[in-house]
Amino acid sequence: MENYSFNSSSSDSSSHSIPSLAQTQPIPFAEGQGDDWSFQYFLGVLRRRSLVIIGVTITMMTTVVINLTLNQKPPEYESSFQLLVEPVTDDAKAIDVVKDKSSGNSGTSGLDYESQIQVLKSPALMGSIIRTLQISYPDISYDSLINSNSLTIYQLEGTKIIEVRYRSNDPNKVKAVLDRIAKDYIDYSQAKRQTKLRQGIRFVNQKLPSIQNRVDQLQKELQIFRQKYDFVDPETQSEQIAGQISTLTNQRQSITQELAQARANLAILQGKNGRQAVLINAPLYQQLLAQVQQLDVQIATESTRLQDNNPTLQALKEKRESLVPLVRQEAQRVLDAKLAEVATQVQSLEVQSREIAKTEQTLEQKRKQWPILARQYTELQRTLQIATENLNLFLSTRETLQIQVSQTELGWQLIQPPIKPEQPVFSSDFKRNLIVGLVASILLGIGAALLLEKLDSTYHSVQALKDKVKLPLLGNIPFEQQVKNHQDRAYIHAHRNKSKLPLLGNNPFERQIETSQNRIFTQKSSIVAVQNPVSEGSYGSTVEPNQDYNHYSPNFLEALRVLYTNIQLLSSDRQIHSITISSATLGDGKSTVAFHLAQIATAMGQRVLLVDADFRQPVIHALSDLNNLWGLSNLISTNLPTQEVIRKLPSMNQLSVITAGPTPPDPTKLLSSDKMKRLMADFHNTFDLVIYDVPHLIGLADASLVAPHTDGLLMVVRMDKTNSSVLNQALDNLKISRLNVLGIVGNGEKINFSS
Secondary structure, eight states: OOOOOOOOTTSOGGGGOOOOSSTTSOOOOOBOOSOOOOHHHHHHHHHHTHHHHHHHHHHHHHHHHHHHHHTOOSOBEEEEEEEEOOOOSOTTHHHHHHHOSTTSOTTSOOOOHHHHHHHHHSHHHHHHHHHHHTTTOTTOOHIIIIITSSEEEEEOTTSSEEEEEEEESOHHHHHHHHHHHHHHHHHHHHTTOOOTHHHHHHHHHHHHHHHHHHHHHHHHHHHHHHHHHTOSOHHHHHHHHHHHHHHHHHHHHHHHHHHHHHHHHHHHHHSHHHHHHHHHTOHHHHHHHHHHHHHHHHHHHHHTTSOTTOHHHHHHHHHHHHHHHHHHHHHHHHHHHHHHHHHHHHHHHHHHHHHHHHHHHHHHHHHHHHHHHHHHHHHHHHHHHHHHHHHHHHHHHHHHHHHHHHHHHHOSEEEEOOOOOOSOBOOHHHHHHHHHHHHHHHHHHHHHHHHHHHHOOBOOSHHHHHHHBOSOEEEEEEOOOOSOOOGGGOBOOTTTTOOOOOOOOSOHHHHHHHHHHHHHHHHHHTTSOBOOOGGGOBTTBOOOTTOOGGGSOHHHHHHHHHHHHHHHTSOSSSOOOEEEEEESSTTSSHHHHHHHHHHHHHHTTOOEEEEEOOSSSOOHHHHHTOOOSSSHHHHHHSOOOGGGTOEEETTEEEEEEEOOOSOOSOHHHHHTSHHHHHHHHHHHHHOSEEEEEOOOSTTOOHHHHHGGGSSOEEEEEETTTSBHHHHHHHHHHHHHHTOOEEEEEEEEEOOOTTO
């Protein structure tokens, strides 16, 4: 165990005063007025109360279906058949189609469906059908079929289909009636055939060969014209020719400039200055000339001291005379080569200029001739298009007439025959009542959900908490569910079997009893697992002892880091060294927040001491996997050294923990004692951060005794649990006590981090 140096507990409490962060300032919070019934809030209510809505809707719908079923009439069966009908009585249409195809009326049905349906319902047509059916079903009459609306005949909207429906209590009767009506209707349509459409087909067949020959001839002429003049796209080709002419003009101008420059270079070379310029750039010539000049210098030098007939001087002169012809020969060779090069360049440019001019002239002639050819090509295309349209018109007319002939010969077609109905049909009243009942049930479910939401005074989201409570929101700890629940590593919590151990004094016999009890508890702890209490659980999940905090989800750990950082940023002039963590009611998760906040602060390099000052329902020892035989109650009520009470977390040795210890008979007396104040001052001076877990605020004064001696109070609010009125009461009590409230922490909100 790491030992820390503390000041003497018997020293005056005034010498260990703890700096406070404006503890006398008023608390700037107030309950928000009104409800924010926005669309997003409404959707949130529907999600939270979905089970209520579904339950109410199912209950109401069950009642509606039962009532409708009990009041339902005897079952009725219904079936139908469909007929594809065509106009069969307008003979004039056969020739009109040929005469005026462009009017767009040839494909329009000439049948008056309303009149045709009345004909099908007429007694003259239905009489024979009814007489045949009365043999098997004597109750059938014209009134029972037509006037009672048992038989309905109508046109399907936007189609050439007539549908016939019949409804009765007997499914066999439905099938028999529809079969007889379908057969008689088809016989009726076949009796109304037409023959004049064939006249139109003969006329079209007579005209088609000449039109086809005309189209073939024009296509051949167009093909020959394209091949002769290389016509593909007149506009594109005209643009291409213009572009080629422009390109050739630019090339010719460029070559003209180059030719002028080459001729100028030739004239310069033929002059004295030009020859000198060429010779200057000739390396061999310059080398020979330099040797001659060097010999001249040597001869001049030797002539001053030697006679003219001196062998040395004669040798120099002979050498010079042998080099002079070489210099002249090299000069002539260089000049000839340069002149030949420039002359060749001039000749090449002249040839290119002539060729480009010739090509340019040819393209210009072609460009002038192109409009005439384009006009001829357009006339051929127009003539071919008109001939093709006439041919297509006659072909489509012939096809239409053939289709109409086929339709008149076949009569009406039965595209959906009648079938025997197997299941009864619901009446329209039943369907309407069912839909109305469904809508009413859903609305009633939503109303019940809104009523429950109105009566529910808890906070359902951190945003709602932030809007209602005007205190700084320092953190939002999300709901954390462990991936696995290791049942063999659960907690045994001391609160379930709360030990009323007496506070031990300095008696050696009492100290021996306590040591024996500690040994017995340690032996039992190795056999039995420890269960975390439900009242202070980790956001609905089971926290594992000896479990590294890094095993939690990244979002959960990041939320704790944000909380710790926000706490440290509250004061700009000095760092916060001690905080009190409490809540309005029991079960808001304050102890778990304090425990994990201490772990996070320790992981970030702070020397942290976690003190369980909750003598009512201590939890820290269960979360830390430590026994609770010795703790803060012993430290206050006895002269026990502080170092013997501070213990290390099994999963994090850097974190120091002081458990609550045995439950005292009067917790407020211990928390308000001078010894407690001196201990808090020693803790403040020794550790970087001291976290006090105190009981809830409502009905208890423990938090008000501890918080004034720390840098501030941190309120934990549990989503979907903490009552807003209870929270307001707790905040009002804090306002009266003039305690420094650092802010609030939202706990247990279920957030979807995957989106």
